[in-house]
Amino acid sequence: MLEKAALILDCFSPSGGPYRLSELSERTGLPKPTVHRLAADLVGLGWLERSGPRYLLGAKLFELGSLVPHRRDLRETALPFLQDLFEATRETIHLGVREGMEVVYLERIHGHEALRLPSRIGGSLPLTCTAVGKALLAFSGAELTEEVLSLPLPSLTPHSITDPARLRTALEKIQVSGLAYEEQEAASGVSCIAAPVFAGDNAVAALSVAVPRTRFRPAQLAPAVRTAALGLSRVLRGAGGPRSPLS
Amino acid sequence: MLEKAALILDCFSPSGGPYRLSELSERTGLPKPTVHRLAADLVGLGWLERSGPRYLLGAKLFELGSLVPHRRDLRETALPFLQDLFEATRETIHLGVREGMEVVYLERIHGHEALRLPSRIGGSLPLTCTAVGKALLAFSGAELTEEVLSLPLPSLTPHSITDPARLRTALEKIQVSGLAYEEQEAASGVSCIAAPVFAGDNAVAALSVAVPRTRFRPAQLAPAVRTAALGLSRVLRGAGGPRSPLS
DNA sequence: ATCTTTGTTCCGTGACACGGAACAACGCGG
């Protein structure tokens, strides 16, 4: 029963858009009466909302989602640095963490100029075609790198790297420089530069600046991103303590 | 069964803190084996996580919560204005909406100086003792005002307004000026100024600047807050269209 | 070493989730 409720809620990933009863029934594979009953229950709990014939994710989920400790704490301590980075660049800023073989975005701030990007808070993208993802991958241990390279590389645009050899050399450069670049691999017309945030040897997060390709000036962005990432690393080291628990 | 799962998850509001099995059992009133089984199921779905003997809210909830349309869309269109406001003031910025007789915060951005405030993203506070809440209340129709005034007024600090008459005159001033003030009513040592965001006659949101009491200069903050709120109102009007559906 | 508290497993019982079928309410084209 929980499982079926989860199936229903998962329909809303990643579009979030409203669905009708029969769409939910079709997408979940559950019979209509079952969806009807469960959806009603979920509405009662505030996990879904219903406006006319359409179902939407409910406010309660927003409330619960905001409380998830990992996400909330990191976002909270990172925010001042993201703001610094935004003020320094006035471009779109990302904060992301690794989850399996994907990057999950915890925060994304921007000004009035809306860049059309596939990244969304709470959403995930392949590690291999975003700057944040590459920064994370380059500092997540050799085993993960090998695993990623052994699988077919997904692509978001025609520019996404799909050649394992190219990716490998790219990762090596990132490990040396501490900076990850990406040009139109996640969205056409957008370039990106990212720096890893460390807590120990491995990256626990990464932050990036996304810029329209036409005005991408890496030399000017690099110091800002690096500074922000190092500042955050330092605060995390101090806050979590050097005793940082393994699990 | 869904209801019981919801009881468990609701234990994490508002602290979000980790709980042990028996704490969950006690807080929910459910017998231990039941909680044990449900918690295991929830972990399987990613709605809870378990580190050692402690349960935490899981990453899946963050993902789902980020998709809730009302919250996400408003937050997204408001963000550039929040950034403007932050750059102009370099103080803590809030974005909130009304939900029943409380204000729910959708966003809170700040710099390195951490103000100790009761407001949290996804969290809710009484309408009556926050600037955002008062701005919302003043423009949510007379019926709601009367209902709020007819009930005992909650307080967060000794400075919170508890006298209905005082609150009534305060609301009238807000309706005239389009600005809501609050001094140490939500947190001692912190003052706040808020402006409503309109979509039609009523406020759909409000945004505020929170400042340490000692450097609270309303005359300098007021124009900035008002400008941001009006800018957001204008964009919302344009985006949602003047045909804005009722439901 | 003993006791207390917490976590886990087991399992018989019965509540209630389940979904096919039948019905009602739309919306559309003729």
Added chain:
DNA sequence: CCGCGTTGTTCCGTGTCACGGAACAAAGAT
């Protein structure tokens, strides 16, 4: 205006699986 496909809702008999007491195991506390 009226059939007709689609979608939403209600009903209800069946069978399942959630339920939680009891008993056991593990971890701290004294």
